[in-house]
Amino acid sequence: MNAAERNGSERETEVVAKPTRRRFTLEYKRKVVREADGCKTPGAVGALLRREGLYSSHLAVWRAARERGELAGAPKKRGPVARVMDPRDKTITAQAREIVRWKHRAERAEALVELQKNVAALLGTPFETEKS
Numbered sequence: 001m002n003a004a005e006r007n008g009s010e011r012e013t014e015v016v017a018k019p020t021r022r023r024f025t026l027e028y029k030r031k032v033v034r035e036a037d038g039c040k041t042p043g044a045v046g047a048l049l050r051r052e053g054l055y056s057s058h059l060a061v062w063r064a065a066r067e068r069g070e071l072a073g074a075p076k077k078r079g080p081v082a083r084v085m086d087p088r089d090k091t092i093t094a095q096a097r098e099i100v101r102w103k104h105r106a107e108r109a110e111a112l113v114e115l116q117k118n119v120a121a122l123l124g125t126p127f128e129t130e131k132s
Contacts, residue, residue, distance in 0.1 A: 029062045030071050036063075 032052060036059055039045045049056060065071050120126065 024058075026071055026074075029065070033059065033062050033066055033071070 032048070032054065035048055036045050039048060045059070049059065062071065070076070
C-alpha cells in the first residue's frame with residue numbers, strides 16, 4: 001500500500017506527456033492589468049500574480065500591449081492573410097489544365113500512330129497515310 005492509497009483524501013497529480021501552452025483571452029488580460037493597476041499596498045501585485053498563477057513577465061508584456069493599443073479591440077487574426085482570388089485566375093488555371101490534358105492526349109495519339117506504322121512495317125502491309 002502506498003502513501004496515496006493510505007491517504008484517500010489526497011488528489012493524485014497527473015503528469016501530462018506533452019503540456020499545452022496556456023492561452024489567455026483579451027478580456028482576462030484586461031481584467032488582470034486593471035486589477036494590478038488598482039493594487040496600492042506593497043505586495044498586492046505579487047499576491048494577485050500568485051492567485052492567478054501568472055508571472056511578472058506576463059503582466060509586463062500585457063501592460064506594454066495595452067500601451068500599444070493591442071488590448072483595446074478585437075483580437076488580431078493569426079495565420080496567413082487570405083488572398084482574394086480574381087475570377088479570371090480560376091478560368092486561366094482551368095484552361096491551363098485543359099491545355100495540358102489535350103497535349104497529353106495528342107502525344108498519346110501520335111505515339112499510337114507511330115506504333116501502327118511500326119507494326120505495318122514489320123508485317124509488310126502498306127500503311128495508309130493521310131492524303132491532303
